[in-house]
Amino acid sequence: MSAALRPLLIVVVLVLALAPFGLPPFAMTLLTEALILGLFAMSLDLMFGYTRLVSFGHAAAYGLGAYASGWLLLHTGMPLLFAVFGAALLTGVVAIGIGWMCTLATGVSFSMLTLAFAQLLYAISFKWTSVTGGSDGLAGIPRTPGPFGFAALTSKIGFYYLVLACLVGAFLLCFALVRSPFGAVLRGIRENEAKTIALGYNTRLYKIAVVAVAYALGGLAGALYAPFAGFANTELLFWLLSGQVLIMVIVGGSGTLVGPILGAAFFMLMEHQLSSWTEAWALYFGLIFIAFVLFAPQGIWGLATGRLQMGRLRRASGP
Amino acid sequence: MHRAPDVALLDLDGVTRRYGALVALDQVAMRVEEGEVRAVIGPNGAGKTTLFNVITGTVKPTAGLIRFADQAITGLPSHQICRLGISRTFQITALFPEMSARENARLAAQARHPRRWQPFAGARIFKEAQALADAALEQLGLSGIADRPAGLLSHGDQRLLEVAMAMAQQPRVLLLDEPTQGLSVEETAQAVDTLARFLQASRMTVLLVEHDMEVVFRLAHRITVLHRGAVIADGAPDEVKADARVQDAYLGGLD
Secondary structure, eight states: OOTTHHHHHHHHHHHHHHHHHHSOHHHHHHHHHHHHHHHHHHHHHHHHHHHOOOOSOTHHHHHHHHHHHHHHHHHTOOOHHHHHHHHHHHHHHHHHHHHHHHTTSOHHHHHHHHHHHHHHHHHHHHHOHHHHOGGGOEEOOOOOOOSTTGGGGGSHHHHHHHHHHHHHHHHHHHHHHHTSHHHHHHHHHHHHHHHHHHTTOOHHHHHHHHHHHHHHHHHHHHHHHHHHHSEEOGGGGSHHHHHHHHHHHHHHOTTSSHHHHHHHHHHHHHHHHHHHHOTTHHHHHHHHHHHHHHHOTTHHHHHHHHHHHHHHHHHHHOO | OOOOTTOOSEEEEEEEEEETTEEEEEEEEEEEOTTOEEEEEOSTTSSHHHHHHHHHTSSOOSEEEEEETTEEOTTOOHHHHHHHTEEEOOSSOOOOTTSBHHHHHHHHHHTTOTTTTOTTOHHHHHHHHHHHHHHHHHHTTOGGGTTSBGGGSOHHHHHHHHHHHHHHTOOSEEEEEOTTTTOOHHHHHHHHHHHHHHHHHHOOEEEEEOSOHHHHHHHOSEEEEEETTEEEEEEOHHHHHHOHHHHHHHHTOOO
8 A cells, every 4th residue: 555545544534433423323334334344354355365365264253253252242241342352362263273274285275174164163153052052143142331431332333433443453453464574475475385485484384373363353353243233143154254255355456455345345335235126136246246357356446546546647747 | 714625515415315116316425515606417307406306305305314514404394494594596487476576585585584573573674684685686786677576577687586585595505496497598698697797706605407508617616417316427517528427418328
């Protein structure tokens, strides 16, 4: 991201911070969900966009985070903030194990292993009824108010600000990460892993680390979703969601962090609009997805920034 | 201070690598002294690249011992061997095409930085790695094109960039696998000029695999000849040139 885009992003964050004063409650609900999904898609971008680790099972992170925070809120009386961050941390720790196993393979086999682990968790969510509620899931998840005056976060608007703060914080973390020496190695793995190994990097450690961070942030998104929706169910671990989040990343523009957030918002908007016209909305969204892959592989953010840069060039070279 | 002449920096003893019935390396013994430019030559399939792979740990030897700076490195994982000070280039150009030449070399240097895992040392790591990278690019005459994406450089510059990346790691031994592979005659002449100048100035210890005999005789102090995985000659360029077995091997008469 060039320095010229920084003011733009600050403006966007300010607009989002002011949104509750202008938008009706219904729109706030949609916006909150879009930000949660945006966080989820951005977390996958660390793996998919920056490291070329294609995960077919990122729903594992989302679902695990959702079930963990839901369970903590339902059964331990833990305050909202602790439950959410505790669940994200737990997801990250579990992901070290998942990452360790999946990185035994590369390429398509890696992707299949991520899918396998997600499906494993999906199966567990059905069978481990005493904890997960089986096919009913966890319902009636409360937003338990916490100490230190964090009670304000449990209201509808307060929760929106919690989500926004998590998204902005996670974005800054990812941004620092991809521009650090660690991020340079990730790009090396993306462009030529064999060469990265030959330079003396233990690439597997880097891959496990990025999987852990991506899952922890994906888990954070899920951990926010459970108290947002008030429930957690098996769909949050289903492969369909893994596919949808990949689509959000690609349509938004992979390897940009901002793009996948836009992709998630675009996906939600399309789902909302198209499904009010037709039941076969997924078919039409599929066509849109194909069009993006064929004609705009750089995604929404790539198109937008490309246009900006062209404009600046034209102005610079103009009369 | 000179090292005792019998102490080699890189010392191979009885190194063998079999693939089923095929013997890719057959009891290879070889000693490379510090500051020496050693060429390994031989017909196609003689085991030259396998030799590199065995030294750098990407392929484990079936038998034999490899010592580097008085330390056994046989069977160590390749990133550890690399960290001890052995850097290599590849027969087929291997770069990060979307990164600039500077970023390529910086990533190479970063691999040796003692603080590379520290979370808040980023700016310092980048700065120090970039200094090493820029020095290496300068040595190979690439400063002028350092900001271009590596994938857009001419083939000759890409080959030199690989050498610069290896040098940015401040290795003790540099392994060059056919540095002029795929270059046109003019490109080869230019690249060899640059390499010759660089080798003379840096006094690097180099192990060089090369097909082009002119390049070999121009750059190497000493030549080892491999044929069907075994060393059949070892000596100064003139001795090797005159060796009857070598001539037979290249004419295909040796059985």
